[in-house]
Amino acid sequence: MRAVTVRPLAAQSLEIREVPEPVPAHDDLVVEGLAVGVCGTDKEIVAGEYGWAPPGQERLVIGHESLGRVRQAPPNSGFDTGDLVVGVVRRPDPVPCGACARGEFDMCRNGRYTERGIKERDGYASQLWTVESDYAVKLDPALERVGMLLEPASVVAKAWEQVERVGGRAWFEPRQVLVTGAGPIGLLAALLGVQRGLDVHVLDRVTSAGSRLW
Structure with a gap:
């Protein structure tokens, strides 16, 4: 499948590349990517000013303002095939700090959080992506044209x-x-x-x- 990738901290390294299709974990949704938003953070990553690849990888799939349609959902996940979804960007650190332990990982105190498409996790700018059901947000179908704005709105x-x-x-x-x-x-x-x-x-x-x- 195709994905939009960069080599973090290397300017002008933006490329659409063929990458392996994601392998879902037991609680993951498999999602068909519909659109991604582009913001100032993405511009900084493309300019080589920011960003971290996942451990063991040279390149990072960008895209944190996501919008997709569920292709496959685990049983009892609360999601069904065809649902419109957005993926949450940040994940709490593994320690965790006090804020992350209380579900406030936007306020992480030790910087060990990770972020889809930004910091040590591939993003959503690919034809298919997976996301843990606990980190997916279901959208009203009427929001399909503007759903990628959910992340900046958050x-x-x-x-x-x-x-x-x-x-x-x-x-x-x-x-x-x-x-x-x-x-x-x-x-x-x-x-x-x-x-x-x-x-x-x-x-x-x-x-x-x-x-x-x-």
């Missing part, structure tokens, strides 16, 4: 969660929100602010003659 959702935790320590009744930056993350943050019933303002800077904010 970053914003996490930020909102932290804002609300901090605000909840005392009196908290927000009415307005300022979002700085109108890139994909900024616009998703604005959408989640509107969803919360807030008066949302978005600030962005025009840095070149060709820049536009629509």
Whole structure:
């Protein structure tokens, strides 16, 4: 099968290569890749500034903003053939640290986490991929055209969660929100602010003659 790969820390090493089809573990879904998103992290990896290959491998399959359709699901997994799914990116460290032990591995304290398509685990930019059923998220079929945005939206959702935790320590009744930056993350943050019933303002800077904010 084909996959989009790089040699981490080597600029201009991006290639579509033939790689072996994944062999699923007993609790893995086998998923047909439909789309992947491309973000600033991917650009840094392709530029040779970032990224780690899986142990024993020279190249890394990139792609962490995933979208796929289940081709095979283990019994009693909660998933069925044909389901639309997104794969979770990060996995907790093996020690684990206190945050990872409590399921907060986005807050890993010792840096030994791994990430699909970024750090020591192949990503989702391939014709087929596998994912543990505990690390797959089922999507409504109506989201097929935009499902690859679930991962960046989860970053914003996490930020909102932290804002609300901090605000909840005392009196908290927000009415307005300022979002700085109108890139994909900024616009998703604005959408989640509107969803919360807030008066949302978005600030962005025009840095070149060709820049536009629509």
